[in-house]
Amino acid sequence: MVPIVTHRLNLYLALIRWDRPAGWLLLLWPTMSALWIAAQGFPGWHLLAVFVLGTILMRSAGCCVNDVADREFDRHVKRTAQRPVTSGAVSVKEALMLGAGLALVAFALTLTTNPATIALCAPALTVTVLYPYAKRVLSMPQAVLGVAFSFGIPMAFAAALGRPEWSWASIGNAVPWQAWALLISNLFWVLAYDTEYAMVDRDDDLKIGIKTSAITLGRYDVAAVMGFYLVHLWSWSWLGTGMGLGLWFQMGIVGAGLQVAWHYTLIKTRNREACFKAFRLNHWLGFTVFVGTVLDLALRGR
Numbered sequence: 001m002v003p004i005v006t007h008r009l010n011l012y013l014a015l016i017r018w019d020r021p022a023g024w025l026l027l028l029w030p031t032m033s034a035l036w037i038a039a040q041g042f043p044g045w046h047l048l049a050v051f052v053l054g055t056i057l058m059r060s061a062g063c064c065v066n067d068v069a070d071r072e073f074d075r076h077v078k079r080t081a082q083r084p085v086t087s088g089a090v091s092v093k094e095a096l097m098l099g100a101g102l103a104l105v106a107f108a109l110t111l112t113t114n115p116a117t118i119a120l121c122a123p124a125l126t127v128t129v130l131y132p133y134a135k136r137v138l139s140m141p142q143a144v145l146g147v148a149f150s151f152g153i154p155m156a157f158a159a160a161l162g163r164p165e166w167s168w169a170s171i172g173n174a175v176p177w178q179a180w181a182l183l184i185s186n187l188f189w190v191l192a193y194d195t196e197y198a199m200v201d202r203d204d205d206l207k208i209g210i211k212t213s214a215i216t217l218g219r220y221d222v223a224a225v226m227g228f229y230l231v232h233l234w235s236w237s238w239l240g241t242g243m244g245l246g247l248w249f250q251m252g253i254v255g256a257g258l259q260v261a262w263h264y265t266l267i268k269t270r271n272r273e274a275c276f277k278a279f280r281l282n283h284w285l286g287f288t289v290f291v292g293t294v295l296d297l298a299l300r301g302r
Contacts, residue, residue, distance in 0.1 A: 012098060015067060015084045016060035022280050024059040026193065029286030030186045031055060031152030033293045034179065037243060038160035041297045047159050050109045055152060057106040062128050062148070064099030068092050069132030079201065110155075116162030116174035117155055124151040139216040142194040146187030153186060154179040178239055185235040192228035193282040195221060196267055199275040222268055229260040236289065245296050252292015256285045 017023055031051055035043045042048075067085040075086050084090035103125065110117050127148040134141035154175045162174035191213065198205070198214035199221060205212050217224045237253045259281075266278040 011084045011090050015090055015095060015098065016063050016102070018060075022283050023063070024056045025283035026190075026286060027059055027149050027152060028052065028055045029283060029290045030150065030182075030189070031156050033286075033290045034153040034182055035156035035160060036290075036293050036297055037240070037245070038157040038179070043160055046112070047156075050113060050159065051152065051156060054106045054109050057102045057109075058124075058128065061099040061102040061106065062131075064095045064102070065129055066132045068095050068099075070135075079204075113159045114162035114164055114174070116158035120151070120155045120158055120175075124148070124155065127151065135210050135212070137211070139211050140191070140213045141211060142191050142198070142213045143187065145194055146190035147183070149190045150183040150186040153183045178243055181239055182236065185232055185239060188228045188232040188235070189282075189286070192225050192232065193279050195225050195228070196263070196275050196282075197279040199267065199270060200272050200279070222264070222270070225267060226260070226264060229263070233257055233260070240293070245293065246300070248296035248299060249292045252289045252295075255288040255292065259285045259288065 013019070028051075035047060035051055039047070067083055071083075071086045071092070085092065085095050107121055110121055127144065131141065131144045131148050134144040138144065157176065157179040158174045161176075195213040195217065198212035202212070202214045205215060213224075214221050233253055233256055237250060240249050240253075263278045263282075266274040
């Protein structure tokens with residue numbers, strides 16, 4: 001009995017990519033930066049726990065939905081053919097039930113915050129569910145992923161600034177325009193790293209008819225990735241400066257920029273392994289900006 005339970009548990013952990021934390025780290029760092037900015041420093045252990053756990057849970061739930069939606073495509077791609085749902089080791093019903101359960105736990109966490117944060121759960125979940133199907137109709141579905149992966153930013157502002165009472169005015173006031181601007185800025189980072197990811201599977205995706213940014217951009221893919229990175233870092237820097245962040249924050253931006261230059265050396269030849277390496281290590285770029293943000297707010301006035 002125990003070996004059977006252990007086997008099923010291992011399959012579920014593989015389904016939610018437990019052994020690949022880079023995915024949830026890509027969501028975590030911009031959300032943490034936004035949380036620190038909104039709170040003007042350490043946001044408290046409660047909000048920290050809510051957003052760290054919520055990020056991990058929602059990324060895991062997203063993997064369940066994505067693998068169900070892509071199961072017919074994934075079997076034709078060498079890198080994804082052995083995923084639990086694609087291989088039949090985990091049923092569609094099991095995957096959807098697991099995803100729903102994880103999403104419900106994440107929602108329960110938001111219930112401990114405020115109405116503004118709770119109100120943003122519905123659009124965040126909607127975009128997460130829609131993304132896997134965007135590959136069928138949009139030339140650059142990574143843009144939808146960018147919104148899904150950036151929704152933690154306005155939710156972080158809502159959690160830090162929201163009031164305890166229900167009213168549309170209080171919800172609107174909890175999420176200033178800068179939060180939405182940061183979401184758009186972060187979308188360009190997602191476009192950059194997910195295009196690197198799409199460059200890995202371009203040949204397979206062309207055969208099976210999936211639409212991706214790497215295919216749409218064609219021979220301009222590398223230039224576009226660099227452009228996406230630059231738009232993200234410039235706009236994030238400009239927005240941060242406007243919200244009072246200073247030297248240490250800008251040092252974080254510079255550190256991220258140096259990593260972008262390194263990424264160019266990895267992807268310029270379009271080698272699969274090098275492109276995948278660039279994608280996997282992208283979370284360090286977000287971490288660098290987060291560290292700069294934390295230091296800037298912690299050392300302010302000293």
